[in-house]
Amino acid sequence: MVPIIFIILTVGFSSYHTSKEILQQELNEPQHQMLKINMNYIDEYLIESDQIAVKLALDNNVYRFLMDQSQNSYENIKEVYDKLATITKNSSFIQSIYIYNVNSDSFVAIPQGFSSSSSTFNDAEWTSVIDEFNADTARIVKYRNLPEGAKYKGSNISLFRKISLQGETMGIVAINLNQSELFSKLRSSNEPPSNSMQYILDQNNKILHTTKNHTFDIETVSYVNEEISKGNLNDITYNDKILLANQMESEFTGWKYVSVVSQESILAKSKTVRDVVFIVSLIALVIGGIAIFFINSVELKPIRRMKELFSVDDDPLYRRDLLHLEDIIDDLVSDHAQLSQLIKKVKYEAKSKFLYDIYIGRLTNRTEQKDKWQAYFKEWQEDNIQLLVVSIDNYPAWKDSVAGNYRSVVKSGMANILTEVLSSHFAVEAVDIGNDKMIIIIQHLEGKVDVLNHLKIALTHIQNILGFSVSVGLNQTGVPFQELKSAMNEAEEALQYRLFDGYGNIYTKVDQSQEDKETNIEKIDRLVKSITLENPMQSIDDVSTLSQLFHESNISPELAFYFIEQVRKVIFTENKDISHATFRTAEEIRTMNLADVANLFKERISERIENIQKLNDSKRYVMCRKMIQYMNVHLGEPIGIPEIAESVGVSVSLASQWFKEEMDDTIYGYFTKLRMERAQELLIKTNKKIADIALEVGYQHENSFIRKFREYKEMTPGKYRKLNAE
Numbered sequence: 001m002v003p004i005i006f007i008i009l010t011v012g013f014s015s016y017h018t019s020k021e022i023l024q025q026e027l028n029e030p031q032h033q034m035l036k037i038n039m040n041y042i043d044e045y046l047i048e049s050d051q052i053a054v055k056l057a058l059d060n061n062v063y064r065f066l067m068d069q070s071q072n073s074y075e076n077i078k079e080v081y082d083k084l085a086t087i088t089k090n091s092s093f094i095q096s097i098y099i100y101n102v103n104s105d106s107f108v109a110i111p112q113g114f115s116s117s118s119s120t121f122n123d124a125e126w127t128s129v130i131d132e133f134n135a136d137t138a139r140i141v142k143y144r145n146l147p148e149g150a151k152y153k154g155s156n157i158s159l160f161r162k163i164s165l166q167g168e169t170m171g172i173v174a175i176n177l178n179q180s181e182l183f184s185k186l187r188s189s190n191e192p193p194s195n196s197m198q199y200i201l202d203q204n205n206k207i208l209h210t211t212k213n214h215t216f217d218i219e220t221v222s223y224v225n226e227e228i229s230k231g232n233l234n235d236i237t238y239n240d241k242i243l244l245a246n247q248m249e250s251e252f253t254g255w256k257y258v259s260v261v262s263q264e265s266i267l268a269k270s271k272t273v274r275d276v277v278f279i280v281s282l283i284a285l286v287i288g289g290i291a292i293f294f295i296n297s298v299e300l301k302p303i304r305r306m307k308e309l310f311s312v313d314d315d316p317l318y319r320r321d322l323l324h325l326e327d328i329i330d331d332l333v334s335d336h337a338q339l340s341q342l343i344k345k346v347k348y349e350a351k352s353k354f355l356y357d358i359y360i361g362r363l364t365n366r367t368e369q370k371d372k373w374q375a376y377f378k379e380w381q382e383d384n385i386q387l388l389v390v391s392i393d394n395y396p397a398w399k400d401s402v403a404g405n406y407r408s409v410v411k412s413g414m415a416n417i418l419t420e421v422l423s424s425h426f427a428v429e430a431v432d433i434g435n436d437k438m439i440i441i442i443q444h445l446e447g448k449v450d451v452l453n454h455l456k457i458a459l460t461h462i463q464n465i466l467g468f469s470v471s472v473g474l475n476q477t478g479v480p481f482q483e484l485k486s487a488m489n490e491a492e493e494a495l496q497y498r499l500f501d502g503y504g505n506i507y508t509k510v511d512q513s514q515e516d517k518e519t520n521i522e523k524i525d526r527l528v529k530s531i532t533l534e535n536p537m538q539s540i541d542d543v544s545t546l547s548q549l550f551h552e553s554n555i556s557p558e559l560a561f562y563f564i565e566q567v568r569k570v571i572f573t574e575n576k577d578i579s580h581a582t583f584r585t586a587e588e589i590r591t592m593n594l595a596d597v598a599n600l601f602k603e604r605i606s607e608r609i610e611n612i613q614k615l616n617d618s619k620r621y622v623m624c625r626k627m628i629q630y631m632n633v634h635l636g637e638p639i640g641i642p643e644i645a646e647s648v649g650v651s652v653s654l655a656s657q658w659f660k661e662e663m664d665d666t667i668y669g670y671f672t673k674l675r676m677e678r679a680q681e682l683l684i685k686t687n688k689k690i691a692d693i694a695l696e697v698g699y700q701h702e703n704s705f706i707r708k709f710r711e712y713k714e715m716t717p718g719k720y721r722k723l724n725a726e
Helices: 002-057 060-067 074-089 125-132 218-229 264-297 302-310 316-359 366-376 395-401 404-422 451-466 481-495 518-530 536-552 557-573 594-633 641-647 652-663 667-685 690-696 702-713 717-725
Strands: 094-101 106-110 113-115 139-143 157-165 168-177 196-201 207-210 236-238 241-249 256-262 386-392 426-432 437-444 470-474 506-508
Touching: 002 074, 002 094, 002 139, 002 157, 002 168, 002 196, 002 241, 002 256, 002 316, 060 074, 060 094, 060 157, 060 168, 074 094, 074 106, 074 113, 125 139, 125 157, 125 168, 196 218, 218 236, 218 241, 218 256, 264 316, 316 366, 316 426, 316 437, 316 481, 366 481, 386 395, 386 404, 386 481, 404 426, 404 437, 404 451, 451 470, 451 506, 470 481, 481 506, 518 536, 518 557, 536 557, 536 594, 557 594, 594 641, 594 652, 594 667, 641 652, 641 667, 652 667, 667 690, 667 702, 667 717, 690 702, 690 717, 702 717
Parallel strands: 470 506
Antiparallel strands: 094 106, 094 168, 106 113, 139 157, 157 168, 196 207, 196 256, 236 241, 241 256, 386 437, 386 470, 426 437
């Protein structure tokens, strides 16, 4: 009896520790991924801010501000201020920008404006950051305390970049960031409180930001920081809490991103099972000991003693004890069922992880592969395994048509259909490896059944029930489990023929004949290199020609994808007009056929053409508004079209063309109209002489003004004044 009790205790505690280890591994991965996503999100903001600082450091107006010894150029300061205002207005994460002239101790800032000295600038204590720059450091991101009583409260997170000319530091660009926007991805609701938190430490281990929706106090956070600095991330115990931590450091800022999760709620069931097993084991040991004592104390009357033991009708107290024991046994059975479900789920996830590790090349040790195969697939044979790589066709279009929270559900439905059809004659195990792909391993249960017919039925069901098509890459022959990686590679290579043959098919690897025409390959290479965004109209024709050459040339899909990737980099990576929603990765392109790839490239190039046209139209309109502003300022001066065109830095012919297209009037006609409208106002509201009004609106001779006014209003200025005075 004692060995049995010992076995029960061993199983209970080993189950607890095993499930704890597996749950920690599964919990650690999403926390690590979430930290990486948040860090990349914040780094993107900071990198974009740094790029803005670099552009400002190279700006001509900023250069003149730093080099102008007099510091009295109003136009220069205004240009710098307008540029800072434009940048701040167009950015959600930049709160303010300062440019500091080290030599003259002066500032141009948004929104404060120009300050001739740090003593008059309400936020100048940060200028000591210049001592932190060195030959290897041109950029600093740090937390700083704002001066008390400052009229304008800036941001505590600032990015500083020094401006050097010929090795000498001439100035500093300070970009103050909007902390609420910068850390928005770490923002969480106030209810309900969470048993996890994330926070950010700067280079000096000072907390920059922490999520508010958590149950941890400051002492807990301090203790976690101390443990992490020692390299301890798992099983951090503090105030009866078991914590799991994750840490990641940004290469751009040196900030440390930390995630802390309490494990009590996760391990509660495992602890309950462990405790119940322990209690029941003790109860069983006590009851067994009592039973053995009674049985052995009366060796000659075993039947009567057993009858007395179970005759409890006259002993209600003992009856209650038996009922209590029955309740405990019921709880034990219920908890055992839950633990069985948990073990079943963990085993499925362990199988999936085993196959996924082989797929990504993480598991290469043959001994480890064999041990895990025997542990997870002991009911399978070790050879004659076939492997399928299932991929959703045109994954970008599918992703756009299916909401993010339903994609996993739809893919589960796809896996269920494939498993149900194949399981009639095969042992089946399906693993979702993310995005468009799924790996399925199968093994014949009995006899030889053609898997192709079953796959065709499954693909038809997926098309009819779920409304989208999938393609399948299949390795040709059964392999031992040690060759699963090579089978995966073979199936993926076969799947690449979807590029030429289209969607909804089953592909097996074929021997690639050596019939590639070198002339066509050279022609394709030259054509790919000619596709640029500098000449988008020609690039659309080149994409059509490239698609035709792919069909005509007997080249492998891998070589075709190599050329397609060169084009994709030009269209998606080098094209700043492409939005995040329309961006396509190389992996997504590999799920499309040749016609859809060509159409996708043409659409994005067409968007580039439209954006260029909009940009040109916007530029012309801005130029025209500047010319009108110049006219209003110089209304009383004897200027002409050459001076107006020169004010925006273009030729007379180009200025006249743009003005006519945008304003539907000539420059001269529009200028004359402004002068006449001003003259009308002066005639009605003032008693000035006609000759004085003529000079004020730019006419040196009174007769010229009267003649032009008569053409414009069909009456003389004097008559116009008289009619409006009445």
